[in-house]
Amino acid sequence: MSERKLFAHELEARLDELLLLSLRQRSAEEPAALLEALPRQMQERVLHWAGVAAQTSDDLGWLIASLAAVQAASLGESLDDWVRAGLDAYDRSGLAATRKVLNEFAAARQGSARRSLDSVSFVAIEGRLSRFLHALDGRPLRLVSGKTAWTDTETLWLPERLDVATDAAGNRRLFKAMAALLWAQTRFGTFNVDPEVELALWPDRGRGLAWFALFEAMRLEACIAIELPGLALDIAALRGPWPAELEAAAESLARSDATVADSLNCMAALRKVGAGDTPKFPHVGVLDPVAARRVRAARVVREMAIVRRALNVLRGTGLHGPDADKSDYPPLAAEGETQVVDPQSELLSLPPPAREAAKSLMQDFGDIPPEVLHPAGPGAWQPVEGIDTSNAASCTVQPDAFYDEWDYRRATWRHDWCHLYEMEAPSGDHEWVDEVKLRHAHLIRSIRRRFEALRGEDKPQKRQFDGEEIDLDAQVDARADRKSGAEPSSRLFIHRRRVERSLAVMFMVDMSGSTKGWVNDAERESLVLLCEAIEALGDSYAIYGFSGWTRTHCDIYRIKRFGDRYDAETRQRIAGIEAKDYTRMGVAVRHLSGLLVRQNTRHKLLVTLSDGRPDDYGDEYRGRYGIEDTRRALLEAREKGIRSYCVTIDRHGADYLPQLYGPAHYSVIDDARKLPQKIAEIYRKLTG
Amino acid sequence: MNTTKPAGRTDVRALTGSLVRLVSEPYYHATGDELAVFEAAARSCLPVMLKGPTGCGKTRFVEHMAWRLKRPLVTVACHDDLTTADLVGRYLIVGDETVWMDGPLAAAVRAGAICYLDEIVEARKDTTVVIHPLTDSRRALPVEKRGEYIDAPPDFMLVISYNPGYQSVLKEMKPSTRQRFVALDFDYPEADIEASIVAHEGGVDAATAKKLVKLGSLTRKLKGAGLDEGAGTRLLVHAAQLIAAGMDAGTACTAAIARPLADETDTRAALDDLIAAVF
Numbered sequence: 027m028s029e030r031k032l033f034a035h036e037l038e039a040r041l042d043e044l045l046l047l048s049l050r051q052r053s054a055e056e057p058a059a060l061l062e063a064l065p066r067q068m069q070e071r072v073l074h075w076a077g078v079a080a081q082t083s084d085d086l087g088w089l090i091a092s093l094a095a096v097q098a099a100s101l102g103e104s105l106d107d108w109v110r111a112g113l114d115a116y117d118r119s120g121l122a123a124t125r126k127v128l129n130e131f132a133a134a135r136q137g138s139a140r141r142s143l144d145s146v147s148f149v150a151i152e153g154r155l156s157r158f159l160h161a162l163d164g165r166p167l168r169l170v171s172g173k174t175a176w177t178d179t180e181t182l183w184l185p186e187r188l189d190v191a192t193d194a195a196g197n198r199r200l201f202k203a204m205a206a207l208l209w210a211q212t213r214f215g216t217f218n219v220d221p222e223v224e225l226a227l228w229p230d231r232g233r234g235l236a237w238f239a240l241f242e243a244m245r246l247e248a249c250i251a252i253e254l255p256g257l258a259l260d261i262a263a264l265r266g267p268w269p270a271e272l273e274a275a276a277e278s279l280a281r282s283d284a285t286v287a288d289s290l291n292c293m294a295a296l297r298k299v300g301a302g303d304t305p306k307f308p309h310v311g312v313l314d315p316v317a318a319r320r321v322r323a324a325r326v327v328r329e330m331a332i333v334r335r336a337l338n339v340l341r342g343t344g345l346h347g348p349d350a351d352k353s354d355y356p357p358l359a360a361e362g363e364t365q366v367v368d369p370q371s372e373l374l375s376l377p378p379p380a381r382e383a384a385k386s387l388m389q390d391f392g393d394i395p396p397e398v399l400h401p402a403g404p405g406a407w408q409p410v411e412g413i414d415t416s417n418a419a420s421c422t423v424q425p426d427a428f429y430d431e432w433d434y435r436r437a438t439w440r441h442d443w444c445h446l447y448e449m450e451a452p453s454g455d456h457e458w459v460d461e462v463k464l465r466h467a468h469l470i471r472s473i474r475r476r477f478e479a480l481r482g483e484d485k486p487q488k489r490q491f492d493g494e495e496i497d498l499d500a501q502v503d504a505r506a507d508r509k510s511g512a513e514p515s516s517r518l519f520i521h522r523r524r525v526e527r528s529l530a531v532m533f534m535v536d537m538s539g540s541t542k543g544w545v546n547d548a549e550r551e552s553l554v555l556l557c558e559a560i561e562a563l564g565d566s567y568a569i570y571g572f573s574g575w576t577r578t579h580c581d582i583y584r585i586k587r588f589g590d591r592y593d594a595e596t597r598q599r600i601a602g603i604e605a606k607d608y609t610r611m612g613v614a615v616r617h618l619s620g621l622l623v624r625q626n627t628r629h630k631l632l633v634t635l636s637d638g639r640p641d642d643y644g645d646e647y648r649g650r651y652g653i654e655d656t657r658r659a660l661l662e663a664r665e666k667g668i669r670s671y672c673v674t675i676d677r678h679g680a681d682y683l684p685q686l687y688g689p690a691h692y693s694v695i696d697d698a699r700k701l702p703q704k705i706a707e708i709y710r711k712l713t714g
Numbered sequence: 715m716n717t718t719k720p721a722g723r724t725d726v727r728a729l730t731g732s733l734v735r736l737v738s739e740p741y742y743h744a745t746g747d748e749l750a751v752f753e754a755a756a757r758s759c760l761p762v763m764l765k766g767p768t769g770c771g772k773t774r775f776v777e778h779m780a781w782r783l784k785r786p787l788v789t790v791a792c793h794d795d796l797t798t799a800d801l802v803g804r805y806l807i808v809g810d811e812t813v814w815m816d817g818p819l820a821a822a823v824r825a826g827a828i829c830y831l832d833e834i835v836e837a838r839k840d841t842t843v844v845i846h847p848l849t850d851s852r853r854a855l856p857v858e859k860r861g862e863y864i865d866a867p868p869d870f871m872l873v874i875s876y877n878p879g880y881q882s883v884l885k886e887m888k889p890s891t892r893q894r895f896v897a898l899d900f901d902y903p904e905a906d907i908e909a910s911i912v913a914h915e916g917g918v919d920a921a922t923a924k925k926l927v928k929l930g931s932l933t934r935k936l937k938g939a940g941l942d943e944g945a946g947t948r949l950l951v952h953a954a955q956l957i958a959a960g961m962d963a964g965t966a967c968t969a970a971i972a973r974p975l976a977d978e979t980d981t982r983a984a985l986d987d988l989i990a991a992v993f
């Protein structure tokens with residue numbers, strides 16, 4: 027298409043032809059004159075759409091052409107959407123409606139173009155907000171975007187974009203206030219009482235919920251003010267004063283002993299005098315008590331079981347005190363046995379996962395429910411044995427190796443318990459890696475640069491036998507030694523040889539079913555970035571995937587052996603990593619640390635990329651058993667001189683990690699999408 | 715509560731070389747049984763290892779113990795260029811004479827002092843081994859250049875510090891070194907204790923100190939999720955000192971806490987949000 031703009035007379039002729047204007051005694055002179063100013067491409071778009079519309083009706087074609095002439099310049103890119111909205115309106119409600127829709131669309135577009143500079147998107151503020159929330163007390167919360175602001179007590183939904191305040195800073199503050207209020211709902215017990223009794227009395231449930239949300243906002247703001255007064259002030263400034271008729275309620279809900287029941291009482295009082303529409307405040311989201319209480323109920327069951335189980339173990343063994351979680355537990359408490367112990371001190375001596383669960387229960391009830399503290403009967407944990415739905419029969423190949431597994435309940439090994447199969451990982455799409463490299467080209471370049479610096483970070487090595495420079499300090503020492511009659515050292519030079527890193531790294535990649543989707547993509551992308559980075563460093567490294575299905579099917583997938591080059595085939599195997607079955611981790615650690623220990627390097631590092639705790643089909647490996655076995659395996663590795671590190675994407679707080687890896691040897695990535703960006707940095711810190 | 719000496723500093727009198735004697739009590743707030751354990755170790759001539767995150771009072775504790783036990787103190791900050799000679803000593807040429815100059819470790823051994831090797835993992839591997847004979851039943855320091863063995867008097871005590879938060883595998887402490895020490899775990903003090911430390915050291919009122927401690931505890935939850943390490947007591951004290959000097963709390967916390975902790979934009983912004991939330 028030629029770049030030359032069409033002149034008005036040319037445009038007039040084309041429109042005439044398209045819309046048969048002369049027949050209808052209309053003139054395209056005016057629109058043509060307006061269209062003359064547009065770039066050629068835009069002119070063609072308008073002509074195209076006028077033609078399309080004319081096929082439905084000449085009048086519609088004319089409407090589109092004449093309005094487009096006026097508005098095309100300001101519509102720009104969104105011209106196509108504008109026309110489509112018009113065509114759609116025509117089909118549904120005819121010509122008059124079309125004109126209205128087209129005008130409104132254009133007006134809205136102009137408005138948002140003006141405002142969009144000040145609007146703030148969820149994506150832009152997500153990282154900052156999620157860290158902010160992470161630091162606040164209480165159980166970990168996931169942050170995602172949605173239509174409205176609300177929470178189910180484990181996930182916070184925030185709008186995709188805010189454009190309410192007059193500037194970007196204001197919109198960011200609003201995001202923060204919304205998130206803080208939702209956090210406060212989970213922290214200060216909004217869902218600890220069932221509001222249905224009250225809500226049922228409201229003829230309009232929606233209105234009732236809106237008032238509930240508002241009264242809670244009043245109460246929670248005061249809760250926030252106690253520990254985070256700055257945040258509360260921010261919120262207060264943002265919302266402005268409460269309406270005069272609600273001031274009394276706001277004041278009573280701000281009392282330090284107010285609870286969600288008081289908010290419900292305020293609702294009841296208001297209902298009796300007749301409630302009008304709720305005044306709107308931008309930071310107050312919506313409440314969905316049904317969804318929230320469902321999530322809460324599931325959590326409570328889960329956590330009560332955890333705490334009971336741990337208490338049972340504790341009581342059965344008489345192991346109190348901080349060492350309790352370090353030892354391997356002897357057999358469980360006899361059923362039905364209850365002892366009177368100080369619950370508080372007892373809770374403190376629980377192992378970390380159970381302590382977290384107990385804290386979370388306190389958050390849900392304000393206190394630990396008594397039935398948890400006096401567990402008996404069905405609460406006692408019965409380990410399921412022999413659930414092993416061993417389908418070994420279906421498997422004709424001999425396992426490549428057998429491994430012992432640690433059973434902490436018996437405090438002993440189960441010999442040759444796990445059947446391990448090692449196999450080549452299937453190849454994936456070879457274009458995928460290229461695509462990742464292209465997409466992350468910038469990141470890869472900067473990682474490489476930083477890694478090369480690390481490698482070249484050969485601080486001059488002083489006091490060497492040989493070298494490029496004279497070591498003055500050493501010379502002075504030697505001279506002094508000679509004078510005093512002592513034998514001078516002959517290490518008199520500075521050498522700039524590259525520091526030998528002597529490091530072998532094994533990457534152990536979780537290929538369990540739960541990694542399907544984002545996590546799997548993130549793992550694969552991270553491996554590409556890691557390979558690019560480590561190639562720059564020259565460390566020796568291998569990559570293996572692991573998954574499986576019960577103890578008789580523990581699979582290890584070779585992606586890159588230590589000797590293998592990072593070549594097209596390796597890259598294809600990385601691309602081919604996919605989500606498979608379960609996470610029986612101990613055996614994978616044992617097998618891979620066996621491979622790693624054969625490396626002839628001074629330092630050996632086992633890095634696990636995973637999305638959660640050890641787990642396998644059936645109850646056996648779930649929970650404590652899997653964690654204990656994995657911990658054993660990691661300890662064994664450690665005894666062989668292998669350091670372990672875990673990078674995990676575990677949205678359930680990963681409370682078991684300190685137990686497995688020790689406090690300093692893991693990172694939790696809150697969002698799989700960030701893994702590729704983070705991973706190289708983690709590796710650099712780990713080996714720098 | 716405030717003393718007249720400059721906040722956060724201890725009174726020392728320099729003895730010869732790197733030896734100092736603490737002349738007034740360095741303020742130290744005990745958080746557990748560390749005083750008793752240290753004293754017992756000192757009585758039994760056992761070396762001590764202090765583990766814990768940065769800025770949680772390890773150095774201050776050693777100063778306090780030196781004062782308590784009335785022993786001189788030598789502190790060496792270890793770095794990766796630290797050689798054996800830097801610790802043990804070397805010949806210097808003065809005029810046309812050669813003079814032997816004890817290094818800090820040798821000086822400490824001779825004087826029956828407490829020698830504190832700070833961040834021992836930073837030192838070169840071949841340097842760390844010189845402390846081995848000092849830390850077992852031999853209790854002696856070999857000075858190779860002079861063909862001398864300095865026997866350590868009972869008052870000599872070796873203390874090392876070590877931050878397990880270090881994540882580089884290349885800097886792990888060898889078991890043969892670790893297992894020579896009585897270990898004391900340091901952690902951030904409990905909120906009330908930490909608040910009184912911050913108030914005392916930073917010269918701020920109790921309410922401000924409490925807020926600073928709250929902020930500190932919030933940042934510590936970000937460990938592993940944006941931060942390598944949360945704010946130690948030291949950073950809180952720094953912020954308090956800036957506030958005591960008249961700076962407004964938000965600016966002081968940004969400068970003394972948020973900026974030193976994080977480089978990444980999101981994390982910095984989140985820290986700013988936390989500061990704004992607490993004050």
Ligand SMILES: Nc1ncnc2c1ncn2[C@@H]1O[C@H](COP(=O)(O)OP(=O)(O)OP(=O)(O)O)[C@@H](O)[C@H]1O
Pocket residue numbers: 722741742743744745767768769770771772773774775832875877903911915947948951
């Ligand atoms: N228990 C405590 N009693 C008194 N002051 C303390 C205590 N803990 C921390 N501080 C204060 O924190 C500051 C930092 O402590 P210190 O220098 O001892 O840290 P550190 O553990 O040696 O850190 P690093 O590992 O970085 O050397 C001290 O100057 C002091 O003001």
Ligand SMILES: [Mg+2]
Pocket residue numbers: 772773774832
């Ligand atoms: Mg120190």
